[in-house]
Amino acid sequence: MPLTAQPLPHHGRDSLLLLTSDGARAQVGLYGAQVTSWQPVPGRERLYLSPNATWTTGTAIRGGIPVVFPQFGGRGPLAKHGFARLSDWRFLGIDATALGQPAAVLELSDSADTRRHWPTRFRARLHVALSASALRVGLEVRNEDTAAATFTTALHTYLRVDSLEGTVLEGLERAPYLDSTRGDTPMPAQGEGIRFNTETDRIYPDSPHETVLHGRNGRVRVRMSGFKDTVVWNPGASLAASMADLGPGEHEHFVCVEAATVIEPVTLASGESWLGWQQLVDESD
Numbered sequence: 699m700p701l702t703a704q705p706l707p708h709h710g711r712d713s714l715l716l717l718t719s720d721g722a723r724a725q726v727g728l729y730g731a732q733v734t735s736w737q738p739v740p741g742r743e744r745l746y747l748s749p750n751a752t753w754t755t756g757t758a759i760r761g762g763i764p765v766v767f768p769q770f771g772g773r774g775p776l777a778k779h780g781f782a783r784l785s786d787w788r789f790l791g792i793d794a795t796a797l798g799q800p801a802a803v804l805e806l807s808d809s810a811d812t813r814r815h816w817p818t819r820f821r822a823r824l825h826v827a828l829s830a831s832a833l834r835v836g837l838e839v840r841n842e843d844t845a846a847a848t849f850t851t852a853l854h855t856y857l858r859v860d861s862l863e864g865t866v867l868e869g870l871e872r873a874p875y876l877d878s879t880r881g882d883t884p885m886p887a888q889g890e891g892i893r894f895n896t897e898t899d900r901i902y903p904d905s906p907h908e909t910v911l912h913g914r915n916g917r918v919r920v921r922m923s924g925f926k927d928t929v930v931w932n933p934g935a936s937l938a939a940s941m942a943d944l945g946p947g948e949h950e951h952f953v954c955v956e957a958a959t960v961i962e963p964v965t966l967a968s969g970e971s972w973l974g975w976q977q978l979v980d981e982s983d
């Protein structure tokens with residue numbers, strides 16, 4: 699399906715509006731290569747973007763699909779979740795090579811600034827593909843250094859829900875997890891879908907590659923490839939209220955279902971590449 703990209707500034711920042719011929723649309727900003735909107739049908743927004751997000755350089759944008767690279771969370775010496783979400787990426791054009799379907803391609807390469815934090819010479823590309831009811835986002839990383847490189851990564855997707863009441867994430871019933879609200883305490887499989895009554899921050903190592911988020915506003919299927927782990931996050935009422943870029947009640951409107959590789963980092967030999975993607979499929983009527 700043909701895909702077009704046209705410039706459409708968003709909160710004063712360079713951004714692209716992606717459109718398919720059947721009306722699906724998405725928006726991706728060059729700052730962080732962050733997808734901030736996905737509407738499989740005009741007006742049916744499937745991603746959450748905080749009304750209180752900060753849009754200034756040096757701060758992460760709360761919502762959409764932040765690209766976490768080359769470090770997940772605080773698991774290393776870099777700033778939390780790494781520098782990719784705080785960097786200006788370049789738009790290269792539409793290309794079908796990596797995902798096998800037309801995608802807008804954004805690129806980030808090492809610079810004196812990135813090498814100050816992370817010595818590796820690399821090339822990262824984010825591929826954003828849209829079809830009738832699906833959004834597929836692929837992260838491709840090539841090690842352009844002479845030495846091996848190691849990183850952790852995630853597509854930190856904020857899925858919009860009308861309300862947490864009645865929202866359930868299915869697909870991880872049989873998977874054990876690490877509870878990050880309790881210092882990554884190992885927990886057994888829960889045997890039921892995840893409901894969001896309280897702060898939830900979990901890493902499912904080597905998890906199933908497909909989950910489904912059901913809520914009052916419909917259903918989104920989440921698939922991934924290349925990534926190994928799934929991270930599930932909702933800050934709950936009190937943490938959300940204390941976060942300036944969320945605020946009271948905002949936790950009610952999203953669940954993060956993250957395609958991640960956190961537990962066993964990716965290691966790339968010199969010249970090697972890695973590709974991970976996450977696909978969101980809108981299954982609402």
Ligand SMILES: O=P(O)(O)OC[C@H]1O[C@H](O)[C@H](O)[C@@H](O)[C@@H]1O
Binds near residue numbers: 771
């Ligand atoms: O506030 P941020 O740096 O964007 O991080 C938001 C969240 O990201 C991940 O989901 C982590 O598992 C959480 O522990 C973290 O709070």
